[in-house]
Amino acid sequence: MGGEEERRPKLIQGNEACAEGAIAAGCRFYAGYPITPSSEIAEVLSYRLPAVGGTFIQMEDEIASLGAVIGASLAGVKAMTATSGPGFSLMQEHIGFACMAEVPCVIVNVMRGGPSTGLPTSPSQGDVQQARWGTHGDHPIIALTPWSVRECFELTVRAFNLSEKYRTPVILLMDEVVGHMRENVVLPDPSSLEIFDRVKPSVPPEWYIPYEDTSFGVPPMAPFGEGYRYHVTGLTHDVRGFPTLREDEIEPFMARLFRKIWSHLDDIQTWDTFQMEDADICIVAYGSVARAAKRAVLEAREKGKKVGLVRLITIWPFCRRAIEEALKGCKVFLVPEMNMGQISREVKRVVRGRGEVLTVSKALGRLLTPNEILEPILEESR
Template sequence: MTATLLQGNQACVRGAIDAGCRFFAGYPITPSSEIMEGMATMLPRVGGVFIQMEDEMASLAAVMGASLAGRKGMTATSGPGFSLMQEHIGYGAFAEIPCVIVDVMRGGPSTGLPTSPSQGDVMQARWGTHGDHPIIVLAPASVAEVYELTVRAFNLSERYRTPVILLYDEVIGHVRERAELPSLESLGVVERPQPNCPTEAYRPYGDGAQRVAPLADFGSGYRYHVTGLAHDERGYPTQDPRVIARLHERLHAKLQDGRAEIVSYEGEELDDAEVVIVAYGVSARAARRAVSEARRQGLRAGLFRPRTLWPFPDAEVNVLARSARALVVAEMNMGQIVYEVERCARGQAPVFGCLRADGQPLTPDEILARLVEVRAGEAEVSR
């Protein structure tokens, strides 16, 4: 552990470099640009390639091109740019190309509020690209956690051969705070396994260990095909329904099977909690304060904080709904994760939102007021 004064976006740069990121392509956008600027400075010093592209579609394309050549790659953006990247997120998920996409959320929709925080891209991060696809989305709530989850994003991306989205709000991106960074040894760095079979036996989309085949670097001697079309184990386009069904099943199973490693969360004061707040990112920090204030006033509140938003910790939320009298979801949007929590609760406890989408972060007082209202039974369900 080393303590240092750091900005969230700078912590992302440090995490990426430490995780072995050696390629960055991006396009300027507030409030994520510090990441690109940091990578432009840091990458050449460690032998990495930096390029500013002509738009966000090109940025993610260049990252995936570099990834296929064996370099861990990342891009960073915000709402409008994240919208433009959606097609390539689907491409990366389907063609199974490891890469990390950072979305520093600002107020939306459209140009919205470029310098203000929001948590409005949560569902877009899950479902923004067309078609069924599995995805991993991580949501840090502090500068130190940005560092940790950036490293983790690269590790999961390499292990599961998938794009991983690091999703945090403008406050987490711009806040400068004392950060105790975990040691890299404690986090570990995952390197991409290379195939060692004869070249003619290589199946880049075969059902390998953990349902993931090793990805050969372009130029390493294994010649193969990569496509966004439905494909067989060789990567060849196919319209065979059985082959396509197997492909989709494998893609979903690889993240399902990996849940224990992928899904991460934190609980505070949950053991005897009558009202549980579910919150992530900067909202979780306000919620934490609200929990301690509520406890001081005799209201037994607790906090459940997903660090992995997708796949969503459904089983864990279901268990909470069994013991709590009510769940309150605090988020900076008009209601996104609240419906996911409602789904997981399966009617065992009522679910209430504590929502704000005016460009301002939720405050502890607002959340506390909502807790009091919920306990008094005055709140409307899901609102």
């Protein structure tokens, strides 16, 4: 990796950019199961990982894939898997394990139409709420949604950084349009990237308490095999990792699990705004739909409508503050999505009657068009 050759603009797919981002972030282990429209990520990594001393393995299913990823991560290697809807459903079991045992890992879901086998080659944003609540039990989660090829690279790096920093699975929610589209990009020089590696214990093994509370909320993580022998389990555990049924141990554990994410929203949440300065109508969009929405903003402005765009980059935890800020100027919100209305629920929850929330919810297996987004805006202000 590196060198002048790499710095030339290249025409690459979002999926390829994601794979390159993983390598740049220090990922050295990939386990996955083929599924459209994410397979290019596996193909690129099967080629690239062994060349940088890493490991690629095709497992027997997606459950096994995420199991192997968690195993590799526990052994101290940054690891990832990629899939699409049906495989993402199978992975829910181990997403929960990674949340519970606090194992850093990155899960890419290139969303296609669902439910079930659905529309294998067509885009959707139907897994947004599944990313939040797919695994059983209470847990916080981080999910990011890129809208361009370059951002597929950048957010893959960011997903690894956040997962390492907060010892949590991070989900990269791409969609088929973003995954398969090709753009000419110059990928960042890997040496210019900020890479975060998990904090290892600085105390001797006999002092190490693997799930100890810290002011930051994230305990240092010792890789297997380096002298810090401890227990990792999917059972609710005490600070030493041993299963517990004691309320006085369960309560602080659950509290810390949430606190480590909720107390760092400033660091975790990002969103973008476009022409929001004077807007009275706010479009809230993410992923490829945000590109159609941006076009709709421009076209609405030409027609004299004061429309702006809030683009969610961090989709979970939901960027409440982005909406709160928009509420200062906007009384109308429009949420276009390639699903039957998933993030619009969150927008409604935040707006709470302080404005009107319109939706364009279509799960047709194609990208929404700027016109479809524009329509309710023109109707609204008529």
